[in-house]
Amino acid sequence: MATTSPPPPTMSAVLVREFGDSSRMNVEHVTVPEVTSNTHVLVKVLCAGVNPVDTYIRTGTYAIKPTLPYTPGKDGAGIVASVGKDIEESDLKVGDHVYIDGPSSGTLAQFCLCDRSAVFKIDDGVPFDQAACLGVPSSTAYRALFTRCRIESGESVLIHGAAGACGTVCVQLAKRHGCVVYGTASTEEGRKCALQAGCKAVSAHDDLGSLNGVVFDVAIEMLANATIADTIQHLAPGARVGVVGNRGLADGVNMRDLMSREACVMGVMLGKSTAADRLETNKAIQSALQDTSLKPVVGASFEGLQKAGEAHDEVIAKRACTYGRVVVHVEQ
Template sequence: MGPKLMKSIQVYEYGDIDVLKYEEVIVPAPNENEVLVRVYASAVLPIEWKIRKGFFKSFFPVSFPYIPGSSFSGEVIAVGESVKEYEIGQFVFGRNTKGTYTEYLTISEKELILLPNGLSFEDAVTISGGAATAWNALITEGQIKSGQKVLIHGAAGGVGQYAIQIAKQIGTEVIGTASTKNIEFVKNLGANQVIDYTKTQFENELNEVDFVFDTVGGKTLEQSWSVVKPGGKIVSIVEIPNAEKAEQLGVQAMKPSQLPSKEVFSKIANLIAQKKYKSTIFKSFSLHEAREAHKLSETGHGTGRIILKMNDSYKQ
């Protein structure tokens, strides 16, 4: 018999960080094709505080109360009767649409991925919404090629840190934009050039860029049109680029529409475990500190990923 109650973050209405309620709730029971996971870590993604504030409610409504979060890692502690691929005691990670700021969660076995040896729980949660997002935008849909000049905006962030490494491994010339305090961090990730956006307008420094990867949006995306060459690409994970402008300039522009596959998750997990890619954790919080984690995420100036650790006593 497993635990009957668990700690969880519940949100009952849109609002500021005070709507994140740390409460005790009933542990969910897995259906026949589901697995019950004891969560050890969860990522705190920027989209989560935007959802909490109601920025997307017109096209992405939520049902209250809800548990925030999507990226998790942990241990299988129970399996449904029809589950074939997983067993109790295995370490797993993945993306869960039912929320991850919680001590336990249920998830379909089809959506679960085994944690490879050498990959920590903390590193695993940087994949969904981070490494997998970058991989999908650059490789699966963007199809970057060796020898191209690639500009990455927000290069120090949870997505940008991986985008730099992925683009570099493909064999591109990588240029990143970052704030002053993050210049060395982005250089150490492998960028050929880093532009300090607090001091220099990148559009005055660059031209003939083959590929722009935008994780910022707004003014940054708008200014990117002037640096990409005809036949080049602009891919934004934040907003849909102006199709009319793209046609006028002879540029391909898109917002990725696919979710990364399990195969992509597994490939990236193994690359991190093999030290081919490096993950960076900006700061860790306990589950009851979710408000502080969201507050930090809203500043938008971190290096790497903010995470929640549900249990400090686990052994891996």
């Protein structure tokens, strides 16, 4: 193991000891994870991103149930603290700035253990809170647009929920690819955010008709049960719809409307990604960061691990901010 500044023996981390609401999240002192594998990386976490799915897992009602107790968090950003002996210094070294996508331990902690395949270098000039907006949102956006819907330059693309963590990345990646991007958002501040991200025009979720008769070659649904019925009415022939999120049955969907357009609705599940998918995705994300066509949008920020429960509540309720990513700044 190569290291220039050994991590301390203990750290602060959020632990969930029983499933339930956000009050089950408590900060405790625990042992810092050890680099026991030759391909392990220990990251000093400075910012952690919060996903809606993190809250579903915490309740114990999601299909994936971690062994209790566990530390939540699948995304984050920080500084490499230690690396396994098989990792070449030319590849990744102590002190490098990185973002995390799929760690071995949770990111709501002062240190996080990862396999090398889950750690991606960023330029030193990228703020850590912006880098913590990557991971699940950016990987989901890429999978929806490129792996599943296979967008092409020049196509018209609709992003429902264009102001959210995944939505803002969708907008920027689709525009970078040469698409004409439209969006929806629920609030005025959200619509302003979506326009700044690169949308040509933005409407309320239930007002696609205000987009002057545009039909869409591709549509990305963040809450399909609420919006897909109307989306179908505005699809071009042969359109593709990617369903990223859904919380119930979709009322008002007439399958004949899909038949007449020969349109396709497909699910998008990040968990189905292969190792090759992950590598392709994060290479593309790193490239977009480097050419500044991707600028992650930070929404509500919470200072300190003690605020992690509030951050979990915010990612669902959106009381403090209706756009961007919910981020927790991890005190060191």
